[in-house]
Amino acid sequence: MQDEMEMRRLADELISGFGRVVGIEEIAFGAQGRCDLAFDEQLMAICVDASMGHLHLESPVLELPVSPSQDFYLRVLSDNLVSFSNGVGCLAVSREERQVLWLDRTPIKGLSQSAFEDWLAKGIERAEFWANEMKGWVNSVSNSGTVEPRFMPMESSEVVFRP
Numbered sequence: 001m002q003d004e005m006e007m008r009r010l011a012d013e014l015i016s017g018f019g020r021v022v023g024i025e026e027i028a029f030g031a032q033g034r035c036d037l038a039f040d041e042q043l044m045a046i047c048v049d050a051s052m053g054h055l056h057l058e059s060p061v062l063e064l065p066v067s068p069s070q071d072f073y074l075r076v077l078s079d080n081l082v083s084f085s086n087g088v089g090c091l092a093v094s095r096e097e098r099q100v101l102w103l104d105r106t107p108i109k110g111l112s113q114s115a116f117e118d119w120l121a122k123g124i125e126r127a128e129f130w131a132n133e134m135k136g137w138v139n140s141v142s143n144s145g146t147v148e149p150r151f152m153p154m155e156s157s158e159v160v161f162r163p
Helices: 002-022 072-085 113-138
Strands: 034-039 042-049 054-063 090-094 099-107
Touching: 002 042, 002 113, 042 113, 054 113, 072 090, 072 113, 099 113
Parallel strands: none
Antiparallel strands: 034 042, 042 054, 054 099, 090 099
8 A cells, every 4th residue: 555655656746747847737647547638639648557556648549430441450450569569558449439549658666757758758759650650541442452252152043131
């Protein structure tokens, strides 16, 4: 419990310090440990999980398409692997929010104010990158592969349609 309180105190100091830098003195984590911000047009939540000792970023980068292309989720998972493998967060799908999210986290312990601000700045850049990258291919009219139509030979002339 003591460690959780210390992690929350450190996180509160980091977010307050960031508020002083950007000129928003009242910036703070809410009761749920979340601080929602917008950087230019990019939404970003900074969240604290004191029990795990981490801060994490959460940013919506794409609204889920109503009728995704055949390879949409394969592409999201492939891009997720690239992001995760490069150590720059990951992509996730939120069914509830109907969004593709970019996520990242960092330990609170030993995180200096400048390292926090650098992590946040890089996080904003990465979220903006994924938002732009995914917009470029989600609405693409080109197919990722050719789907050959398959016909089933009819043995009789009777056709039954079932709802």
